């Protein structure tokens with residue numbers, strides 16, 4: 017059984033932190049506590065910390081610049097805090113092999129910037145550069161580190177605030193499902209391994225843990241094992257809420273149900289883990305277990321729809337999740353992208369995938385075919401035309417691009433995508449795509465309901481950055497002027513209050 021090192025995290029004296037950090041700073045004056053690092057730190061900062069987590073290097077490609085490379089990261093912890101160290105391409109080659117989970121390193125020089133909260137728990141992230149130095153300390157050179165802050169119990173997972181957040185939890189393995197292989201989202205010819213286990217604890221709460229990829233096949237569990245989920249993400253899809261263990265997370269057996277507590281080195285397990293282990297062994301046979309469930313309905317907005325100005329959406333003040341949040345905005349479409357207003361999709365109701373362009377010059381190969389299912393174009397089965405209309409929505413605060421798909425675009429334009437495509441093919445001077453869009457969509461103020469999803473892109477220069485996917489899910493015929501006036505008055509009140517407070 018694979019059981020990655022876990023003892024490294026335990027510190028018998030983590031309660032007297034302030035005293036220890038003083039020690040570090042006096043003994044070794046050039047070493048800074050991790051908690052003191054910020055964007056304003058001198059570029060030649062130096063820290064000494066223990067490596068607690070090592071990611072798998074990942075390939076990335078920047079579609080805009082065409083650059084590609086690898087990205088990898090490690091988590092370092094000292095007695096003051098934790099930091100994510102990220103490396104790109106050459107730095108992955110130079111530094112990544114040096115790091116080993118459980119060992120202590122001094123790391124110096126690099127760019128400090130605020131961490132993407134969605135991918136790590138530390139406040140800051142350091143990007144190593146060619147000037148950086150990573151030096152492994154001798155094995156005798158032990159440092160006191162904080163122990164990870166595990167959620168106190170599984171019942172806490174009911175908190176909406178934790179959805180999409182990265183967390184550490186402890187639980188007892190209660191059920192283990194068989195390993196399955198699911199088609200991947202991007203390429204249905206590939207599969208990804210998935211294993212689901214449920215964890216419970218003495219708050220009588222259970223949560224499903226989905227383990228993805230190689231960890232699903234290499235980690236083995238027994239009912240009664242006490243496990244730690246590290247850097248796990250709480251995800252919510254409709255009414256389902258569960259823990260996801262992917263490449264950037266770890267799941268570790270702290271106490272094995274088979275071997276029990278190691279009497280020779282009981283300090284390897286925390287007090288809490290020993291407690292849970294004993295609790296599970298002695299729990300009543302008929303325990304009423306609450307399951308953690310999402311609050312959302314399977315359909316419809318997860319959260320309340322909030323009215324926003326465009327600027328409030330585009331500035332970071334409003335944090336979006338990768339689950340999709342719903343926002344209404346009263347705005348005027350001021351521009352549409354002229355290319356790719358529609359696409360041809362597989363007519364198979366269960367598929368509806370975008371069809372690839374026919375590439376062959378051979379006329380017998382000119383029939384469209386779907387790469388997802390086995391559909392082939394025949395005289396009796398033609399592709400469906402579906403909209404993919406990009407609209408620039410503007411209000412007095414700014415502009416944002418939004419996409420209208422086939423569920424809403426026919427209503428905005430007043431005809432389905434096939435009819436518009438037909439008009440386009442006719443190549444008529446009077447009635448063309450531009451004039452139709454101009455008279456239907458453009459410059460007609462409406463209140464749009466937008467679904468906004470955050471997704472993160474890895475870039476070689478700026479690291480991982482957030483982008484917003486904005487799609488239009490609803491649109492009113494016109495703006496309700498009374499409601500909109502109320503909204504604007506509310507904004508004016510907010511400004512007045514801020515002025516009075518300051």
Ligand SMILES: [Zn+2]
Pocket residue numbers: 362363364367368369386387388389390391
């Ligand atoms: Zn298909």
